[in-house]
Amino acid sequence: MNIRRAAPVSFTALAAVSALLLTACGAKDDAGSTTGSGSVRVVAAFYPLKFVAQQVGGPEVRVTNLTKPGAEPHELELQPKQVAAVADADVMVYLKGLQPAVDKAVHLEKPDHVVEASELSPLEEHGDEVDGHSGHDHGGGDGHDHSAEGGGDPHIWLDPTRLATVAVGVGETLAEADPAHAADYRARAADLKTQLDGLDNEFRTGLASCERHEFVTSHAAFGYLAERYGIDEIGVTGVNPDSEPSPARIADLQKLVKDRGVTTVFFETLASPKTAEALARDTGATAAVLDPLEGIKDESKADYFSVMRANLDALRKALGCQ
Template identity: 50%
Template sequence: MNVRRLIPTATIAGAVTLGMVALSACSSSDAATKSGGKLAVTASFYPMQFLAEEIGGDHVSVTTLTKPGVEPHDLELKPRQTAQLGEADVILYLKGIQPAVDKAIAQSGVRNTVDATTLTTMEKHGTETGHTHDHGDDHAEDEAHGDEEASTDGNDPHIWLDPVKYAEVAKGVGAALEKADPDHAAAYKKNTAALVTTLDGLNTDFEQGLADTSTKTFITTHAAFGYLAERYGLEQEAIAGIDPEAEPSPARVKELETIAKRDKVGTVFFETLASDKTAKTLAGDSGLKTDVLDPLEGITDKSKGADYVEVMRSNLTALQKALGAK
């Protein structure tokens, strides 16, 4: 039975409702018959894997399509992975960030699929988020390019970097697991509540930690932090667009040098899964420092933390240092 989107999502309540109906109405009573009696959950990449593991606990067996160290945007599935998709009880993914995964899921025949973009309100972001300055035609071209690479509908997919939106998604995923495996619904509900509490605390830490800073502008390689910037009153200026491997135009590089001087930016951020060449070149030419701001698309040995929460706290520390938090 094909999954159909029944209602639009605009609020948390709506997100949870949609998360429940995103599953087929004909969920079977023997959903958890694979993986030693556990619910077999396939996650497209780390942010979905983290939710599945935290909410599913001991009652799920989680596999991920994107292995540690692989850049999710560029993932190409092997035939074996595509075949294994059809064996999942539930698939958790985020439509728009991995085209190959979206296509494979559509062809998998799995009735219990949960698209995280239906569980919260999506927004369009380009290379810049938060500014209202007039940057001219060259920047407009760069921003349009960034939006173009966001997803097929132009939305920025990086919702997990906003703890509030991620909590909305967590509620929808929890409802989905309850629907797929009603025998363990109470456990999923309890785990979801605990995770949402943790994310609420993380949100509070960001709010308080970034409330008073010397500057609100940060420069990053990859335009992944638009939602985070909007949530906490910051201004993201990305070297490239949504695609971490995109090359900026000379005009964009020159503009960033101007912005850095004007807004007293002292740090250019790069990330662990993409090349840091452009960020270090810009920093060197402008006399700026470099540091890591992790978009949390995967956890590796280079990550500054063992899981989502730890890395987000490392991101907070890095932002506080770069922005001159008081």
């Protein structure tokens, strides 16, 4: 039987219907990847924010990640049960502009407590110029936009000090949502900040003395990391890992890699490596993984810290660091 609707169903209506179906039928919750058994319901938009929520929330929280393991977060479309999860969240943790569907759900469903990560660590503009500068845009490159809805580079979690700032903010919001455990949240947030500050020191020390300072990556996600540690990212494409570079861009990159002795072209785990592998093959460079940590396929085998340390090892090898 075909049923036609005269008007689109609202997010609020979808959430309500989904909640009723779950209650009536005892259906399995597929709102996302959920961990923990605490009573405080936390919804995180994608992996790094989910990791922070878990670490800071501890046993008091149950965290749902709207972006399932191994999925690319940039083009997430929410299912009704996911909208319902946003509506029912005690705390919502997201980054405005990265995932428009999440932005819309938060705006319409108005969860009780919200952490918007870029309010804690403001976004910056980063260029992906062919001239090798990965800091603020100097006008080079081929015009790739790798901002969050034009508002700046969203990949703040790749600078551990910025993620530490977000962790402290999550701790304060959890303390407000669940005052009985406020001291526990703040203590765990402080502990995570200490760990992230230690990781920052590992990167500063590990990248302090290198033969080269430029690296090529298929996805221009590492602007904050490059800026923090004094190295230069050269992005094949912008923020969208599925976008395709123009032939002129490829030609410019081939020349740059050869002229500057770049040894490694990095690709990531959640997108096709074909362009990076072709660029490496054409220039005699090596293709290797540099993970932007937008999602982890198997969280039983890796977490934020292990992947970041693997990234540090990969960069040290590519840059010839002492």
